[in-house]
Amino acid sequence: MSTYQNAHLLLSAAAPSQFPADHGAEVAIAGRSNAGKSSAINAMTGRRALARTSKLPGRTRLLNFFELAPQERLVDLPGYGYAEGPREQRHDWARLIEALSSRRSLRGLMLVIDARRGVQDSDEQLLAWAQQHERCVHVLLSKADQLRRSEGRALLASTQAQLSGRAAVQLFSVRDGTGIDEARARLAGWLQQEKAPAAR
Ligand code: GDP
Numbered sequence: 792m793s794t795y796q797n798a799h800l801l802l803s804a805a806a807p808s809q810f811p812a813d814h815g816a817e818v819a820i821a822g823r824s825n826a827g828k829s830s831a832i833n834a835m836t837g838r839r840a841l842a843r844t845s846k847l848p849g850r851t852r853l854l855n856f857f858e859l860a861p862q863e864r865l866v867d868l869p870g871y872g873y874a875e876g877p878r879e880q881r882h883d884w885a886r887l888i889e890a891l892s893s894r895r896s897l898r899g900l901m902l903v904i905d906a907r908r909g910v911q912d913s914d915e916q917l918l919a920w921a922q923q924h925e926r927c928v929h930v931l932l933s934k935a936d937q938l939r940r941s942e943g944r945a946l947l948a949s950t951q952a953q954l955s956g957r958a959a960v961q962l963f964s965v966r967d968g969t970g971i972d973e974a975r976a977r978l979a980g981w982l983q984q985e986k987a988p989a990a991r
Contacts, residue, residue: 794837794975795859803853805883807890810854814989815862816982817896821917822903824870827933827965831903832857832867834965835975842867852880854887863982866891892924898981899927901974902958906932906946910953918957928958929977935962935969943969 804810822828829842836859855867868891869884891897900921904914921928932950935943943962950960959977963970 794835796837798836798838798841798857798859798865800841801856801858801864803855804887805853807887810890810894811856811864812989813894813896814986815864815896816898816984816986817856817864817866817894818898818901818978818981819866819868819891820901820903821868822870822933823905823908823911823913826870826903826905826908827931827963828867828870828903830965831901831931831933831963831974832865834971835978836865852883854891859982862986864896865978866897888920892920892926896986897926898984899929899977901978902928902930903933903963904930904950906935906943906962907937909946910950918954922957927981929974930954930958930960931963931970931974932960933963934966936964936966 801811802809820828820832822831829846832842833839836857841857852869854869857865857867859865868888900917902914902917904910918928930950932943932946938946947960947962954960961970961973963974965971
């Protein structure tokens, strides 16, 4: 079943001036490269190849805005790694997310973290950014199928303790379906909150 049957890439932005108009609602999604972000986007939207665009050569450092439904967007942030990247790229990335943070339509951030790695420094940087801008964060502990059930429960508890109220956390796997409904519900809940009106 397709959740967002008409989801499509709206635009890819290399600079804040290229962002779409700031009305409606949008949710950002971020994660380290290889954390499972593209797989999560595809699973949550019910569109198998939606996030492929984000991986095309030349697009990996852009902010990709997907329109899921009228006035409802998912903003795919470049997979970081940025903290280790060349200074210039780090600067570009910082500039893009600073601009994103001031958008009225931004409802929250989904952060995809590989369950086998746990919260890394680069994730902490993004959490700090969200806190600074008073943005809600929802963490997907991805590839949960790689853990035993008891390990998953323990990881969930320890991550909740580590984040201590800075974010909601859940287990997630596209392989065995763990937590997909929960993640979809959070995404839809955020996107359906009162929408920012169009600028006059
Ligand atoms: P991205 O770089 O963050 O967009 O990550 P991808 O979605 O491309 O996934 C990176 C790798 O992790 C790929 O080899 C995926 O097949 C694998 N992967 C993604 N989600 C899962 C999952 O739920 N379980 C397992 N076992 N592997 C996954």
